Structures are given as structure tokens and as C-alpha cells.
Amino acid sequence: MNAVHTPEIAAAALASSGLSPEQRAVALADPSAALTAWVRIDGPLDVVALRRAVEQAVAEHDLLRTAFGAVDGYRGLRQWSLPATPVLDWQGADLRDADMADSTANSTADGADEREGGLHGRGEGVSALHAWLGALATPLAIDEGRVVRAGLARLGEARHVLAVHASALVVDAGSLIALLARVAGIATADATDTEHFQYAQYVDWRAELASDDGAQAGNAYWQRHFAGAAVDAVAANTTGAVGVVRALNVADWQAPRLAKPLAPRAGRVQARAALPADLVRRLTDANANGDGDGDASAAGPERLLHAVWLLLLARLNGFEPFVAGWRHDCRADYDLMRGGMGLFEKILPMAMTPRPEARFSDWLAHCAAIATNHVDAQEYWPVDAPPTTAHREAVFGWREAVPPAAGWSAPEVELPERDVALSLDVHWGPRPELVLSADGTRHSRAALERLLCQFTTLLRAALDHPHAAMHMLDPVGEAERTALLAWRGERRDVGTLTISQHVAEWAALSPQAPAVEAQGETLDYRSLNQRANRLARAMSSLGVTPGALVALNLPRSADLIVAILATWRAGAAYLPLEPHWPEVRRKALLADARPALVLHAASLGGTNAVDVALHCRAAVLAGEGLSPADEPALDLCTLDADMPPSVAGLGDLAYVLYTSGSTGQPKGVAIEHGQLLHYVVGSSAAMDLAASRRWALTSSVVADLGNTALFGALFNGACLVIAEDADTRDADAFARFVDGRGIDAIKIVPSHLEALLDARSPRLPRTVVLGGEAAPRALIERIWRLAPGTVIHNHYGPTETTVGVLVHRVRPSDAQGADALPLTQVLPNTRVHVLDEAMRLVPAGAQGQVHVGGPQLCRGYLGREVPGVFVDDPFRPGERLYRTGDVAQVLAEGGLRLIGRADHQLKLRGFRVDPAEVEGALLTLSGVRQAVVLGMPGVGGIELTACVAMAEDGAGADVGLGGLREALKSLLPSHMVPARVMRVDDLPRLPNGKLDRAAIATLMASALTSSSTTTATSTPSVVVPAALGALDGLSGTSGPTASVQAASAGAPRDALETVLSQGMGLLLGRGPIGIDEDFFELGGHSLLVIRLVARLRKLLGIEIEPGLVFDHPTVAELAAALRAGPWDTSGFERLAATDWQTSETAGPQTATSKTATSETTASETATPSP
Structure with missing residues (x-):
């Protein structure tokens, strides 16, 4: 910027001075930033006199005739006062023709009233007024000293709005409010002449402070504050909840984790609410009398409301350490500066370490002590170069209302808070008001409105119970509680027929409709029905009775689908096995389940020794042929094709799926027919599954991911197209499969789909259901970039809840929001709650554990009780909830967003993996003394990484780390074999003797980072820095050594x-x-x-x-x-x-989406911006 335009300005520039730290902060962020304030004036008005009053008030302050620009010989922006105030830029407007009825209502939908200047309602007049304000807020010529612009809009014969727009280099919110108050005083002849504090004095004072005797102590104070020393200074209460915390660095402090909006929008959003009158009375009476309810309100309104705000943030943040901001105006601390014009406000960091057991009264004292200490050291906080900006994510501000002149409303100020994500401002006056404003890309209006309700609910609870533990003060009010409990699936009658019986109905209604296509074979519904009936009769003849289990050691095939239906029609339940699993794994499951029959595929070599060893009856299935072990083969075509009499009912067991177990052993989840029916009916309704007529089955049935396609197709009379292994392991083959087989719907794991989209000519079905793991935003963008018409559903549910209970139809706005997709719809008849450890509903914006209730809950675990998994429903006595272990954040707009686990369980490529089971397998290997398995970030998502300590006596030393992985492949399915194995001398432990998983994760991250930068000519081994030895729980002065073993590397030769x-x-x-x-x-x-x-x-x-x-x-x-x-x-x-x-x-940039998108609206098919 070149400020030297005239000789007069050039001369003034020679006398330029530096900026205050507050000004430098603005200059570094955006020197063109500005603020706008306005007031409404009712009654007769002398417009000429008003304009003179504005000019006089501006002329009283040197700063308001100051120019800014670059000056030779100096770095950064400089400022200098001009000899005379430039002619005020005045913009008038006559808006009497606009309909201002909505802007003058006593109560609008926003909670605004007449004192708010009439700008928070709706209507053409309000829009016209906002348009005028927008025109007033055009860029200012700060290099010419034109730092203020004013204007007057006439709304009626005796109603006006006065607005002032000024550079953020010369005013803050308090300055603009003071300026308008001075204008009102001059205009109404209520003002008295007084000498005004000039900002140049403040600039000089701040420069002296930077090098005075207190600077070192002031700087040290802020370092101590972030290291937790401020907490140490507070005496512990009787519960010991406030005490010494581990020293932290500035970078360790994070802003509260608040929920991202479902539909982000540009610009700022705002919500306002009057503080309830009864709470105002309690606050003001106690403040006036110097006492209060249990020492809570006696702290004063500002300190109390600030403490409640910090408690609310702590509650939403799970009582984890966080840093928030406090907007403080130092003019309130120095009488000399009162009424001064300039930048005095600063956002100070409040590094908080909440303890849920602490009494609120102690928390209040703690917060007040920090605020008092902050005031003493505020000038030493580096506002122009803060070591962190996390404190600007959630800010609290307090503003005492200036009594307005007769006919004048209280001023409103619009702040240019581009880097303040969320701000609660308390406007304290005769009618106190709470104003929440936020970045629209980070917070929604609905979230702000819910947050205001939570704040007032928590404030009331704190006043009622000042000595209660903080975690006992509930911010969930009655209205929010009702809304949270109402978030459940619609009531829907699912009927009395099982899925198997629905298939029989389709066989009668559409006998020639294709039901299953696999390996060149097509079964219509009549053929499928008849083959299932014949096989069911054969099973019964082999000893399968109602309630028994039949193990299906079959690959994806038409035989598998026939076998599932036949098992049901024999009155039994099926147990799917993966033929490619290690024999040890299959043996363990069969030993636990004890099935009456094991069916093998002829293509896999028939029966094996496992069946014989476990005394399981076995048979080989090959189309219409069934060959029991040691018995003559059966020709199924000779058997009766009518429905057998022993068909299972809704209360009977349908299938058992084994999932990874935290005890180190897999456990069988038992699902009944009624539970499956509820899922299929509900998911069909929620995702319109019936609209898709050709579903692809691409996943193994040993996990329930594919059950959406399998049973969704058969229940709705559609065709299930079974993919061969080659179709799912090759991107080009998958594209040919989708295109050639006319696939219009698929259920798939996001990471698998991501890989399959690398084809040279990618193809996508019209409907894509994503499940089994979190779906990244980048994948959604890629799908819509390739095929804009694709309908995408995000689906979630643990195996214990029968496939899934939550779904969300992805919208273009979802690809622009948080990384994790939301889940907004509960399947019919199902209840989903997010609860805290005390089984209370968590408020919107907070995190808790997902609990599921309703008719989709499984019967339990086969042959065992697992305590703490199924719990009593606190809202429906006598009913159960399943505690999923998944941690989610409740969204104010409705729904939730998954953010992690309450335990160590992982989801890998659609499979549930409990690290304890992998650790148990590792400990069975020769030479492994200790083992920990964690999920570490990898290229395609989370990858299993093992850390082992070998036996001190050298046992197993001849087995390398790669050998451990090979050994695990004989024990575990491939998805449970760690991608990497690392070795340490000893695993770090906490003082209580438990393994320090955080320290181990640090070791792993260090080793993986080192190995990722290893060149191709060196062996990737890593020595962990000795500094890690200082972590909690590690003894000695040096950390353990971790290494990644690899074969001898070699450089490429061509x-x-x-x-x-x-x-x-x-x-x-x-x-x-x-x-x-x-x-x-x-x-x-x-x-x-x-x-x-x-x-x-x-x-x-x-x-x-x-x-x-x-x-x-x-x-x-x-x-x-x-x-x-x-x-x-x-x-x-x-x-x-x-x-x-x-x-x-390389390759094409678009993909064909099968079955065009005539049913999809424009808003749903829009391609999101990458």
C-alpha cells in the first residue's frame, strides 16, 4: 500500500509512529477489516444536527483522522494523524417505501425486540436495510485517513437507523458503542465537554511495557498458565478434584471439540435469547447484596456466567483439557482510558483442565482466580503473535449496556470475526441478552439455538446446586430431552412372515423372475424355492432338527443362497464359514458352535479332517447333488419340492456370526428371524431398496455387511447378482461386472470401493450403500465427480443390532462439511440414544456412547454371557439397550456423527477386529513374551500394527518379525494379521502396571515415520529417541528401541x-x-x-x-x-x-452410473466442488 499521495500526507508520514500490538494483530490478519454499528432512533429528528454531532464526535479523537500505510525505512504498517479530519463520508437513504413491518415487531422469530435496532426480523424492509448497510460497508481508504463512514436510513416519518462503519485499525466494538453514545449525547444536548483519552498515549504506554521490569514476569505468567501452573495455584477441595496436572506445552492445548454442521454455509450465523427474568433477578439481587445462593451468584454476574460457559464447553468436550477465549476490554480496568477510542479489547486464552468430580463452587472460584490473574498480566499476552490460535475457537465476551438516550436504541455491532469460530456475548443491562455468533461453516444456527438453551439450563442448575459435582449438573433441558428421546424410527408393521416365506411368496407371484445369478448360472424364484425345499428335506434326513446349527463352508455362489434358505426351512440356523480361513480358525468356531451339519463346496475339495475331529456330520453340496461323508450321494431332484413342515418362525434363530472378542476368543452373535425381518423391512423403507432390481453381492457372508444386498434383494423380489472373486479384486474387472451384469445397487466397504474406482473406465451402480467403516468425504467427492447421479447411503450398525440401525442419504452439502458423514435416520421401530457413563442423554454437541434398543437387538451370544454389553433401558423399564462401544457426537440438527471407540476395537475393511484377540494369538507364538496391537494410520485408513517383546532367554530368536506374521496367518483370518510387526526390549507400562498404550502408540508412530522416509538402499530400522523415556510410566533415562525388520533392500537397476x-x-x-x-x-x-x-x-x-x-x-x-x-x-x-x-x-474422469437418475432431484445430483 502506498500512502504518500499528497505533500501534506507525505509530511505527516514523516512523523509516523508504530502500531499497538492490537493494531498489529489486525494488520497481520487483514488490514482492510472493519466494523459496523447501528442504532435506531424513534421520534422527530434534525438530520443536519445529527450529522454535525457525528462529525464532532469523530473530530474529538485523533485516531479517527489517522492514515495508515508503508513508510520507507520501516517494516510493516505505520500510522500518522492528519492535520485535519477528512470530510466525513455520509450516505443517506430513504427506505420509507420498503415494508418495515417485520423489522419493528416487538418479538421476532430470532428473539429480537425493539431495542435491537430492528435488524433481526424478516421482510422486504429488513432486506432493504441490510442492503443499505452492506453498501455502507464498502472498503475504506485508510491510506488517506478516511477510516470512518456514517449514514442515516429513514424508515418512517419518525423512525431512522444511524450506522457507523469504521476500520478495525481504529476501533473495536467498545469504541463504536462509545462513539454512538457520544453522538447521542451531542445530538440530544445531554453531553458534557470533557478531555478525551487519545490512543497515541496507549500506543506509547504499550511500547514502554514491552521493555519494563514487569515484562519478564508477565511473559513467564503466560508460560505457567499453559503449563498448568494456574491449576496448581488453586487449593484442592475436599473431593481432590482440583489439583496438580501434568505440565503441558502450548501446542498441547486444543479447542473444544464441538459438532460440525450438517449443511455448512458461508458467512456468520447468529442466535439470540433474553436471559430469563428469574435468573436475572437472582444474579442482580445477589450481586447487589454481596451474597447469594451458596456463594455461586455472589461471584457477580460476569464471573458466574463465564464459569457456566466454560463448564458447558467442558461438558461438551467430555471434560478433556481445552483452551477457550475471553474477550476482555482493558478500558474497564483503567479509569483514564474509559471512553477512549481505539483498540483495547483482546482475546485472552483460558487453558482449562476440568475435573468432573469438582464442585461447581470450586470451579467458579478457579475460573474467577484465572480471570483475575489474567487481568494483571493481560498486556503481556502477545496478541499480535500468539503461540496458539486455538483460544479463538470458542470465545466469551461481556458488555455492560450504556443507557441509551431518549428515543435511541442500544447500539448493535457487527464484528469482522473471521477467525473466531464461536462467540457468546452477554449484553448486560436492564434486559440482559445472550448473543451467540459463529462461523457458518463450523456451526449451524440450530446448533447455536440449542447451545443457548443448554447454557440457560446449566446456569439454572448451577444456581440451584452450587456445591454439586460438575458432572452432575445437566445441560439437557426438558425440551431437548424430549427432542432427543423422539429421535427414533417410525412405527412400522413388519408382518409375520420370515424372509424365507417372503421368498416363497415371490416364487408364487413371479416364478420366472430372476432371483440369483452366479458363475453363469441363473435361478429364477421358482427354481430357487424348489432347490431350497429339496435341500431342506435332505438336511432333515441327515439329522438337522429345528433349533440346530448348520455350518456353511461355502464360497459366494448360488449354492450358498440355496443352502441359507434350506437351513431355515429345516428349522435350523446357519453359521457361515470362510473357506479360505485358516483351518485352526474354522476348527475353533466349529468347536464352539457344535453344528449338526457342515456343508462344504465340491469346488474346494469336499470335507476335511476338521469335521471328523470334532465329530461334525459333513456333506458336500454341488448344485442338485448332496454327498454326505461316508454315505451314498443324494440326488436332490428326486426329493419333494414343496415347503417342508419344519419352517422356522420369527422367534427362532436365523444365523450366528462370529465376531472378534475382547476376551481373546471370538464370540457368536445369535440373530433371530424376527430381528432380521425388522432390519430388512426397515432398511427397505429407509433406503428404498425395492427400487433397485439387480443387487451385487461382493462381500463374504461371514460378516453381515452383505446382508443388506442379499436379503434386501430376495425380500423385494429383485435379483441378487453374485460377484466372483476376480470381480472384486480387480478394478477393471469390477467395472466390467457392473456394466455387463446391469448392476444398479451395491453395499460395499468405502476403502474397497475407493480401490475399485481406479479402473481405466470406472463404472458405478445407481445406488451405493456404504458401510463397515467410516466413509471419507474425499470418496463422496470422487463418486459424484465420476457419476453425479449416484444415490449414496451411509449405513451403520453393529452385528448385535442385526446389520444396521442408522442411515443417511448423502447430500452434496455433506461433502463440504466434516470429514465423517452423519447418520440422520433411525430404522423403523428402533431406538438410538447417545448416553454418558451415568446413562444420561448427552446434549447436542457432546459425545457419548451409542446405545441401541428395539426389535433388532440380537438374542445374545451363543453359549455365553458377556456382562455390561446389554443393559437396562433407563427410559423404558424392562427393555434392553445394546451398549455399542461406538462414541458419537449428537448433532443439533438431528442425528449423530461417529467419532471413535470407547475401547480398542477397530473396523478394518468391513471386519470388526478386537486387538485383544490378535494379541492373544501372538502370545501363543514361540518367543513372544509381550504383545500389544494397535490401529495406526495407514495409506488406506487404519492398519493393524503389532509391538512385541521377545523372550529374554532367546526363545524364538530364529523367527524374524516377518516370520511372526506368517505364523499368524495360520491362526487368524487375513484381516486380523497385523500389517507391521515391531520389536521392543520391553513394553512401557503405567505406574499401575497396565500397558501404556499411549506411549506404545508414540513408539509405533516414530518407527513408522522413520520407515516411511527410508530410502530403497537402506534397511528400514528405527531407534526411538531417548527423550521418549521421559513419558509417564517409563523408568530410566533412555527409551526402548523399536525396529521394523525388513529383508535386505536393493536399489532399482533399471x-x-x-x-x-x-x-x-x-x-x-x-x-x-x-x-x-x-x-x-x-x-x-x-x-x-x-x-x-x-x-x-x-x-x-x-x-x-x-x-x-x-x-x-x-x-x-x-x-x-x-x-x-x-x-x-x-x-x-x-x-x-x-x-x-x-x-x-491417467484414465477417464467420468464414470457411467447404471440406470439413470430420473428420480433424483437437481439438488441431490449436483456435483460437489472438489
Whole structure:
């Protein structure tokens, strides 16, 4: 900015001075920032006299005729006073023709009243007034000293609005309020002449403070505050709740975790509410008398309301340490500065370490002590270079109302708080008001309104029970409680027929309609029904009785679907097994479940020794043939095709799914037919499943992810199209499958879909249901970028609640909000509550554990009781709730957003994994003395990482870390085998003897970070810094050593190996890997193989299969296999010499979405901005 325009200005610039710290903060953030304030004036008005009053009030302050600009020889912005005040920019407007009826109502929908200047209502007049204010707020010429603009809008014959717009370099909110009060005094002849404090005095004073004797002590105070010393200074109460906390650094402090809006919007949003009159009386009476209810209100209104606000933030933040802001005006601390014009307000940090057991009265004293100490050290807080900005996320402000002149309303101020996410301002006066304003991209209006209700509810509770523990003071009022309890599924009659009986009905209604397509075979509903009936009769002849279990060791196939229906029609329940699981795993499940029959697939080699060892009756199923072990084969075609008599009912067991267990052993979740029916009916209604006629089954049935497609298709008379393994492990094959088979709906894990979209010509069904893990926003953006018409549903539910209980149809606005998609709709007949540890409803914005009730809750666990999982419903005596362990944040707009777990359980690629089970398997291996398994961030999401300490006697020393992974593959399914195994001398522990998982996570993160930067010519081993030894629970002066074992690495020898080394490394989230390093030993898995193959196809222009990577997992082996393949290799060196990154963007940018989008509205099909 060049400020030297005239000789007069140039001369003034020579006498320029620096800025105050508050001004420097504005200059660094946005020197063009400005504030606008306005008042409404009722009654006769001399417009000319009013304008003169404004000019006089402006002329009384040198700062309001100050120019700003660059001056040679100085860095940054400088300021200088002009010899004379520039002519005031005055803008008048006649808005009498606009309809101002809504703007003058005594009570608007926003809770505004007449004292608010008439700007918070609705109507054309209000819009016209806002438009005029917007025109008034155009940029100011601060380099010319034109830092103030004023105007008058005429609303009626005796009603006006006076507005002042001024640079944020010369005024804060308090200054504008004081300026308008001075104008009113001059205009009404109530003002008295007085000498005014000039801001230049303040600038000089602040400069002296920076180097005075108190500077060092002031700076040390703020360091102590962030280190927790302020907490130490407060005496502990009788509960010991306030005490010494571990020293923290500034960077450790985070703002409260408040809920993000469902539909973000640009600009600021606001909510207002009058403080209830009875609370005002209690506050003012106690303040006037110097006493109060249990020493609470006696602290004074400002301190009490501030403490309640901080308590509310603490409650919403789960009582975790946080930092908030306090907007304080130092003019209230110095009589000399009262009425001064300039920047005096500053946002001071309040680093809080709440203890839920602390009494509120102690919390109040604690907050008041911090505020008092802050006032003493406020000038030493570096407002222009704060060490953190987290304190600006949630701010509290207090403003004493200036008694307005007759006919004048109280001033309203619009602040340019672009970096203040949320601000509660208390306007204290005859009718105190609470004003919440927020960044619309961070908070919704609904959230602000709910927050105001929570604040007043909590304030009342604190006044009523000042000595209660803080966690006992509930911010959930009656209205919010009613709304939270009302968030449940609609009532829906599901009928009395099981899914199996519905299939039989479709066989009668549409016998020739396709029901199942698999491996080139199509079964219509009549054929499916008849085959299921015949197999059911055969099962009964083999000893399967009602209530028994039948284990299905079958791959995805038509036989599997027939077997499921047949099991039900024999009156039994099915137990799915994954044929590719280790034999030890299948044996453990069969030993626990004791099924009456095990069905095997002929394609997998028939029965095996596991069945014999466990005395399980076994048979091999191959289409219409059934071959029991050691008995003659049965031709199912010869059996009766009518429905057998022993069909299961709604109260009978339908299936058992084994999930990972926290005890180290898997546990079988038992689901009844009625529970399954409720899910299928409810999900069909919530997601309009019947509209899709060709559902793809792409996942294993050992987890219930695929049950949405499987039973959603059969219940609605649609066709279930079963994908072959190759269709789900190859991006191009998946695209051909979707396109060639006419798929219009799919249920899939987000990370799997992300990998499959790397095809050269990606294809997507019209409907995509995402489940099994969190769906990232980037995936939603990618889907809609490829196929804008795709209908996306986010689906959630633990196995114990029968597949899922919550759903959300994704909207374009969701892709612009928080990273995690919300869940807004509860399936019919189901109840979902988010509760705290005391089984109370958590308020909107807070976090708690998801609890589910209703007819979808499973029967329980097969053959065992698990305490604490199913609990009594506090809102419906005699009914159960399932405690999911999932932590969620309640959204003010309705719904919730999942944010984590209350335990260590993980969701990996759609499978539930409890690390304790993996740890137990590790401890069975030779030489493993200690083991911890954690989920660590990886390229495709969370990855299992194990940390082991080996036996001190050297046992198992001959088994490398890679050998441990190989050993685990014989014990656990592939999704439970850690991607990485690290070794330490000893696992760190807490003082109570428990493993210090936080310290172990730090070790892992350090090791993974080091290995990710390892070059291809070195072995990736990591020595953890000795500083880690200072973590809580670690003894000694040096930390344990962690290493990632790898094979001898080697540098690439040519361009092809170079691009493979680079590409594999990028997929693994690290640098290029050595040519002899095993891709899978370094953390590779099937989804990364899909992406690797897709990108190699784009880059090299050849048709390679995923199996080539599985068979040749090193760079050297894969490069050799590529050269030996049946394709032209002459261009390899030229293509491979290009940057691997070019494959990231190669290929088409759009995808075909099957079955066009005629039913989807424009707002739903809009492509979000990337």
C-alpha cells in the first residue's frame, strides 16, 4: 500500500509512529477489516444536527483522522494523524417505501425486540436495510485517513437507523458503542465537554511495557498458565478434584471439540435469547447484596456466567483439557482510558483442565482466580503473535449496556470475526441478552439455538446446586430431552412372515423372475424355492432338527443362497464359514458352535479332517447333488419340492456370526428371524431398496455387511447378482461386472470401493450403500465427480443390532462439511440414544456412547454371557439397550456423527477386529513374551500394527518379525494379521502396571515415520529417541528401541524397477522400497494390490492380473514377471521412465452410473466442488 499521495500526507508520514500490538494483530490478519454499528432512533429528528454531532464526535479523537500505510525505512504498517479530519463520508437513504413491518415487531422469530435496532426480523424492509448497510460497508481508504463512514436510513416519518462503519485499525466494538453514545449525547444536548483519552498515549504506554521490569514476569505468567501452573495455584477441595496436572506445552492445548454442521454455509450465523427474568433477578439481587445462593451468584454476574460457559464447553468436550477465549476490554480496568477510542479489547486464552468430580463452587472460584490473574498480566499476552490460535475457537465476551438516550436504541455491532469460530456475548443491562455468533461453516444456527438453551439450563442448575459435582449438573433441558428421546424410527408393521416365506411368496407371484445369478448360472424364484425345499428335506434326513446349527463352508455362489434358505426351512440356523480361513480358525468356531451339519463346496475339495475331529456330520453340496461323508450321494431332484413342515418362525434363530472378542476368543452373535425381518423391512423403507432390481453381492457372508444386498434383494423380489472373486479384486474387472451384469445397487466397504474406482473406465451402480467403516468425504467427492447421479447411503450398525440401525442419504452439502458423514435416520421401530457413563442423554454437541434398543437387538451370544454389553433401558423399564462401544457426537440438527471407540476395537475393511484377540494369538507364538496391537494410520485408513517383546532367554530368536506374521496367518483370518510387526526390549507400562498404550502408540508412530522416509538402499530400522523415556510410566533415562525388520533392500537397476519401487512405496505411504522387499511384509494388502494393478495397467498399457502381484511380491520378481509376460515389452523402458504420479490422473474422469437418475432431484445430483 502506498500512502504518500499528497505533500501534506507525505509530511505527516514523516512523523509516523508504530502500531499497538492490537493494531498489529489486525494488520497481520487483514488490514482492510472493519466494523459496523447501528442504532435506531424513534421520534422527530434534525438530520443536519445529527450529522454535525457525528462529525464532532469523530473530530474529538485523533485516531479517527489517522492514515495508515508503508513508510520507507520501516517494516510493516505505520500510522500518522492528519492535520485535519477528512470530510466525513455520509450516505443517506430513504427506505420509507420498503415494508418495515417485520423489522419493528416487538418479538421476532430470532428473539429480537425493539431495542435491537430492528435488524433481526424478516421482510422486504429488513432486506432493504441490510442492503443499505452492506453498501455502507464498502472498503475504506485508510491510506488517506478516511477510516470512518456514517449514514442515516429513514424508515418512517419518525423512525431512522444511524450506522457507523469504521476500520478495525481504529476501533473495536467498545469504541463504536462509545462513539454512538457520544453522538447521542451531542445530538440530544445531554453531553458534557470533557478531555478525551487519545490512543497515541496507549500506543506509547504499550511500547514502554514491552521493555519494563514487569515484562519478564508477565511473559513467564503466560508460560505457567499453559503449563498448568494456574491449576496448581488453586487449593484442592475436599473431593481432590482440583489439583496438580501434568505440565503441558502450548501446542498441547486444543479447542473444544464441538459438532460440525450438517449443511455448512458461508458467512456468520447468529442466535439470540433474553436471559430469563428469574435468573436475572437472582444474579442482580445477589450481586447487589454481596451474597447469594451458596456463594455461586455472589461471584457477580460476569464471573458466574463465564464459569457456566466454560463448564458447558467442558461438558461438551467430555471434560478433556481445552483452551477457550475471553474477550476482555482493558478500558474497564483503567479509569483514564474509559471512553477512549481505539483498540483495547483482546482475546485472552483460558487453558482449562476440568475435573468432573469438582464442585461447581470450586470451579467458579478457579475460573474467577484465572480471570483475575489474567487481568494483571493481560498486556503481556502477545496478541499480535500468539503461540496458539486455538483460544479463538470458542470465545466469551461481556458488555455492560450504556443507557441509551431518549428515543435511541442500544447500539448493535457487527464484528469482522473471521477467525473466531464461536462467540457468546452477554449484553448486560436492564434486559440482559445472550448473543451467540459463529462461523457458518463450523456451526449451524440450530446448533447455536440449542447451545443457548443448554447454557440457560446449566446456569439454572448451577444456581440451584452450587456445591454439586460438575458432572452432575445437566445441560439437557426438558425440551431437548424430549427432542432427543423422539429421535427414533417410525412405527412400522413388519408382518409375520420370515424372509424365507417372503421368498416363497415371490416364487408364487413371479416364478420366472430372476432371483440369483452366479458363475453363469441363473435361478429364477421358482427354481430357487424348489432347490431350497429339496435341500431342506435332505438336511432333515441327515439329522438337522429345528433349533440346530448348520455350518456353511461355502464360497459366494448360488449354492450358498440355496443352502441359507434350506437351513431355515429345516428349522435350523446357519453359521457361515470362510473357506479360505485358516483351518485352526474354522476348527475353533466349529468347536464352539457344535453344528449338526457342515456343508462344504465340491469346488474346494469336499470335507476335511476338521469335521471328523470334532465329530461334525459333513456333506458336500454341488448344485442338485448332496454327498454326505461316508454315505451314498443324494440326488436332490428326486426329493419333494414343496415347503417342508419344519419352517422356522420369527422367534427362532436365523444365523450366528462370529465376531472378534475382547476376551481373546471370538464370540457368536445369535440373530433371530424376527430381528432380521425388522432390519430388512426397515432398511427397505429407509433406503428404498425395492427400487433397485439387480443387487451385487461382493462381500463374504461371514460378516453381515452383505446382508443388506442379499436379503434386501430376495425380500423385494429383485435379483441378487453374485460377484466372483476376480470381480472384486480387480478394478477393471469390477467395472466390467457392473456394466455387463446391469448392476444398479451395491453395499460395499468405502476403502474397497475407493480401490475399485481406479479402473481405466470406472463404472458405478445407481445406488451405493456404504458401510463397515467410516466413509471419507474425499470418496463422496470422487463418486459424484465420476457419476453425479449416484444415490449414496451411509449405513451403520453393529452385528448385535442385526446389520444396521442408522442411515443417511448423502447430500452434496455433506461433502463440504466434516470429514465423517452423519447418520440422520433411525430404522423403523428402533431406538438410538447417545448416553454418558451415568446413562444420561448427552446434549447436542457432546459425545457419548451409542446405545441401541428395539426389535433388532440380537438374542445374545451363543453359549455365553458377556456382562455390561446389554443393559437396562433407563427410559423404558424392562427393555434392553445394546451398549455399542461406538462414541458419537449428537448433532443439533438431528442425528449423530461417529467419532471413535470407547475401547480398542477397530473396523478394518468391513471386519470388526478386537486387538485383544490378535494379541492373544501372538502370545501363543514361540518367543513372544509381550504383545500389544494397535490401529495406526495407514495409506488406506487404519492398519493393524503389532509391538512385541521377545523372550529374554532367546526363545524364538530364529523367527524374524516377518516370520511372526506368517505364523499368524495360520491362526487368524487375513484381516486380523497385523500389517507391521515391531520389536521392543520391553513394553512401557503405567505406574499401575497396565500397558501404556499411549506411549506404545508414540513408539509405533516414530518407527513408522522413520520407515516411511527410508530410502530403497537402506534397511528400514528405527531407534526411538531417548527423550521418549521421559513419558509417564517409563523408568530410566533412555527409551526402548523399536525396529521394523525388513529383508535386505536393493536399489532399482533399471527404469521399470524404479517405477515399481516408487509406486509400491507411494501406495504404502513411504519412499521407494528396495527391490527385494516384500510388498506384503511392508503392509501391503488386497486393496492396495487392486490400486497397484490398476495404475500399472494405465502406465504400462498391459493387461496384468492381481495374481501376478501376489505371486511376485517384490519389485525384482514383479519386474521379471512383467518382462516374461505375453505382451509387447518394447515400450516398457520408455513408459516406465515417466513419473509414477502420471498414473494417478491417467484414465477417464467420468464414470457411467447404471440406470439413470430420473428420480433424483437437481439438488441431490449436483456435483460437489472438489
